Amino acid sequence: MKKIIALLSMVGVMAYVLAEPQIATLRGTTDLDQEGQAPRMAAEVNDDKRTDRDYPMAAPSIPHKIDGYQIDLNANKCLSCHNRQRVEESQATMVSVTHFMNRDGNFLADVSPNRYFCTQCHTSQIDVPALIENEFITMDELLNRAGSSH
Ligand code: HEC
Numbered sequence: 309m310k311k312i313i314a315l316l317s318m319v320g321v322m323a324y325v326l327a328e329p330q331i332a333t334l335r336g337t338t339d340l341d342q343e344g345q346a347p348r349m350a351a352e353v354n355d356d357k358r359t360d361r362d363y364p365m366a367a368p369s370i371p372h373k374i375d376g377y378q379i380d381l382n383a384n385k386c387l388s389c390h391n392r393q394r395v396e397e398s399q400a401t402m403v404s405v406t407h408f409m410n411r412d413g414n415f416l417a418d419v420s421p422n423r424y425f426c427t428q429c430h431t432s433q434i435d436v437p438a439l440i441e442n443e444f445i446t447m448d449e450l451l452n453r454a455g456s457s458h
């Protein structure tokens with residue numbers, strides 16, 4: 309009996325291994341040892357329109373191009389427009405006050421080092437269909453579904 313069970317489970321494993329992959333990956337149907345065709349590069353959205361935030365503490369997405377903007381030890385191009393002293397001239401949104409807070413919640417005179425690398429959290433956008441399906445819903449949809457009367 310034990311042998312039959314072992315045999316059956318072997319068959320099961322083999323069938324699983326041989327079956328077509330069911331998981332949608334970014335490489336699509338291209339075999340592992342082949343190089344697929346790269347998708348065309350899409351242009352960054354550059355319409356200067358501020359976008360909706362999906363929940364109150366969401367980092368706003370960047371409504372302008374940022375290609376070639378240097379952010380490293382020597383320079384931070386973003387801050388040349390978005391820092392407190394620069395917004396009068398640039399008319400950019402000032403980085404929010406949270407960006408001046410250190411980890412203990414104290415406000416510093418300049419942008420806190422933990423907010424220095426802007427693109428850790430803020431991204432420019434490209435107008436393309438989603439690469440893979442996802443079930444993300446905004447906080448408002450979530451509240452609607454929960455039947456809240458907010
Ligand atoms: C030349 C000036 C300039 C530079 C450099 C710049 N920005 Fe901006 N940014 C703006 C202006 C002006 C706006 C307001 C919307 C617009 O006009 O595009 C803006 C809008 C934004 C917003 C949207 C704010 C909101 O409230 O929705 C974010 C986020 C942002 N920028 C992040 C960045 C990041 C990150 C970088 C660096 C990679 C950067 N910006 C570099 C001028 C600049």
Ligand code: HEC
Nearest residue numbers: 365366367386390401402403404406423424425426428429
């Ligand atoms: C660790 C993540 C993180 C980093 C790094 C970061 N941000 Fe933000 N940013 C946020 C979040 C979250 C918000 C929205 C909540 C808030 O205001 O704190 C925000 C808000 C903003 C806003 C909108 C301010 C407003 O009042 O509407 C601007 C502009 C901005 N960030 C620019 C920048 C720039 C420029 C840098 C780099 C110097 C940067 N951020 C680095 C997370 C980040």
